[in-house]
Amino acid sequence: MLKTIPVLLAGLSLLLHGPSCCQGSRILVVPLDGSHWVNMAVILQELHSRGHSMVVLRSAKSWYIPEHSPYYTSLNVRMMEDEIDNSFYLKMLQQIMKHRQLPTFIRSFRQQFEITSMLSFGHGICARATASMLDDSTFIKKLKDAKFDLMLTDPGLPIGFVLGTYLHLPMVFNARWANTGDSHFTVAPSPVSYVPVTGTELHNEMDFLERTKNLMHYFYISIVIEEVFIMPVYSELLQRHFPPGADLRSMQHSADIWMMRVDFVFEFPRPTMPNMVYIGGFQCREAKPLPAELEAFMQSSGEHGVVVMSLGTLVSALPKEMTEAIAEAFSKLPQKVVWRYLGQRPSNLANNTLLLDWLPQNDLLGHPKTRAFVAHGGTNGLYEAIYHGVPVLGLPLLFDQFDNLIRLKGRGAARVVEASSLNKENFLEALRDMLENPSYRDNIQRLSQLHHDKPISSLDTAIFWIEYVIRNKGAAHLRSAGSILPWYSYHSIDVMVFLLTLGVAFLWVSIYVCRLLCHWRCRTKSKVE
Structure with a gap:
């Protein structure tokens, strides 16, 4: 039986990848x-x-x-x-x-x-x-x-x-x-x-x-x-x-x-x-080689590695005070930072931070030097983080991003910082915890293993x-x-109303019959007396 398994898998692969009818x-x-x-x-x-x-x-x-x-x-x-x-x-x-x-x-x-x-x-x-x-x-x-x-x-x-x-x-x-x-x-x-x-x-x-x-x-x-x-x-x-x-x-x-x-x-x-x-x-895939200049920047991080930050496609720029706080926190890290950023350059940007208006996110997350991913919590980015086993520091902004990060946080693979209360101190504390506590990486690598463990x-x-x-x-x-089905049929509301009506009718008839019997019995007893 075990010998037939490779044959079956090969046949399945041929069906999936071979010519389509x-x-x-x-x-x-x-x-x-x-x-x-x-x-x-x-x-x-x-x-x-x-x-x-x-x-x-x-x-x-x-x-x-x-x-x-x-x-x-x-x-x-x-x-x-x-x-x-x-x-x-x-x-x-x-x-x-x-x-x-x-x-x-x-x-x-x-x-x-x-x-x-x-x-x-x-x-x-x-x-x-x-x-x-x-x-x-x-x-x-x-x-x-x-x-x-x-x-x-x-x-x-x-x-x-x-x-x-x-x-x-x-x-x-x-x-x-x-x-x-x-x-x-x-x-x-x-x-x-x-x-x-x-x-x-x-x-x-x-x-x-x-x-x-x-x-x-x-x-x-x-x-x-x-x-x-x-x-x-x-x-x-x-x-x-x-x-x-x-x-x-x-x-x-x-x-x-x-x-x-x-x-x-x-x-x-x-x-x-x-x-x-x-x-x-x-949409996730194995990481491809980075452009030469970006690869040199990644290698220059040494044993400390790199933090990648991106806030997706819809929000092009954060309020100035927030970007200044983030830049200040990055300056305190021994890690290098690659930050997808559109807008006015932060005045306190340190030499360890590289700003790009576009970045190969999947390839960066799959790079062996990447240590953490600062993200807004969109599903594309989170699945790429899971695929490559990179822990996430979440900065949710809109739509489902709050719910997505709660799911990843509940699995011990993320931390979340509220954008509305972000400052240099709490952002830096969260970053250091993410980088220094191995449980985040262990947990997301466990998720990555489960994510990859599928037949197709x-x-x-x-x-x-x-x-x-x-x-x-x-x-x-x-x-x-x-x-x-209409909603009342889907939830069987009509059936429940029907059964409730029958129950009430039966109860009413039972009470009515009991009252008649009691009345008849009382009249019979009075006639006997």
């Missing part, structure tokens, strides 16, 4: 910009290498999606980037940092409301952009004539799956977020007794007050955000272009496969569904399921019937 398929891609594009681009490159052709819809003002690429053909359309820029997120950051001063229990609600209010503006842009596509008969005819085999999109905003539904295409989601938060809450059973809602900053082991907070967040997101802030924005669009009764929720549920950028090495265990495939960390790579898993949907023209057999 759906080579030459045409795929329509509607990505999101920013960090979401970083991982979508990895999938597109791999699909191109397997013979598929892709058309990518992008904004002419796109921040990161190139118009010209060897991997795809692009079509410029109206997107969110046409009406907002990075200053949109800087304004949001300023408001969030104010709310971080509030008491723990209520700050997440205020923070969630702030993000919701600003993103509702984004949904307005998204609805107008989608309407402009559907109203353009020439554009729609061009897409229909292309005879695409698949829609590949990120459901963080609805443009992709609304367009995919209109074109009647099988759909695969490259997903982490849906309209209202974690995609799991859109598709999979999510018991709020132990599954923390996005934005709550809770662990999966909650006491009574924490479960109360979690339930309140769940109702706020599913009722207020979804029904008040999001659904009405698209009502006119759906009425004009779709049959009666069409809604965003049913369009999301019609996706054939949800490729979740999640690994349960990092995420809390929770219920899932057959059409949810887990590809967390698929996450990227190969993603490509397999994309091609699976193309080969089979969908995967409707994997979709749960629960996705088409």
Whole structure:
């Protein structure tokens, strides 16, 4: 039996890496910009290498999606980037940092409301952009004539799956977020007794007050955000272009496969569904050699090593007093520092710190000289840190970053510093603890070992399921019937009301019969007397 295992593995590898029976398929891609594009681009490159052709819809003002690429053909359309820029997120950051001063229990609600209010503006842009596509008969005819085999999109905003539904295409989601938060809450059973809602900053082991907070967040997101802030924005669009009764929720549920950028090495265990495939960390890879000058800087650190710092793609610059405090703390370290930094150069920057407007983050994290990673807590960066086994000092700023870092901190692989209260002293103390306490590195290297211990790579898993949907023209057999049930049927509220009504009716009839019997007995007794 043991001798057959290598043969089976070789056969499996041939199936995954060999020629595909759906080579030459045409795929329509509607990505999101920013960090979401970083991982979508990895999938597109791999699909191109397997013979598929892709058309990518992008904004002419796109921040990161190139118009010209060897991997795809692009079509410029109206997107969110046409009406907002990075200053949109800087304004949001300023408001969030104010709310971080509030008491723990209520700050997440205020923070969630702030993000919701600003993103509702984004949904307005998204609805107008989608309407402009559907109203353009020439554009729609061009897409229909292309005879695409698949829609590949990120459901963080609805443009992709609304367009995919209109074109009647099988759909695969490259997903982490849906309209209202974690995609799991859109598709999979999510018991709020132990599954923390996005934005709550809770662990999966909650006491009574924490479960109360979690339930309140769940109702706020599913009722207020979804029904008040999001659904009405698209009502006119759906009425004009779709049959009666069409809604965003049913369009999301019609996706054939949800490729979740999640690994349960990092995420809390929770219920899932057959059409949810887990590809967390698929964008990670072995480190490549660094440019000569950067490699020389890394080697110059000697035995002390290097600290890498990056705050992602959306926030280009922190407040001046914060960057001055960070620079001052770095100057006290024996380590060298590579800092991805945009903005005015800190006046107190020391010789041990190298500022770059772009850095090869994955290759730096995989370098043997790297000792720690100062990060904002975006999932791309955290998975790269897990992949390469580098402990994280978290500086969360927006969105899911607070929740992500709580997960990594709970596993003993990270520390977190609040940006709203950051100063030289607490940042330096956290850095020294991270660098001098071996438990952080031991814990994240344990996570790295678990992350790598899988029979098939996450990227190969993603490509397999994309091609699976193309080969089979969908995967409707994997979709749960629960996705088409109204909420009261899904939660059996109608059944419980029916049974409760029966119980009350039975009790009422029993009491009524008892009263009749008592009355009859009393009358009989009085006649005898």
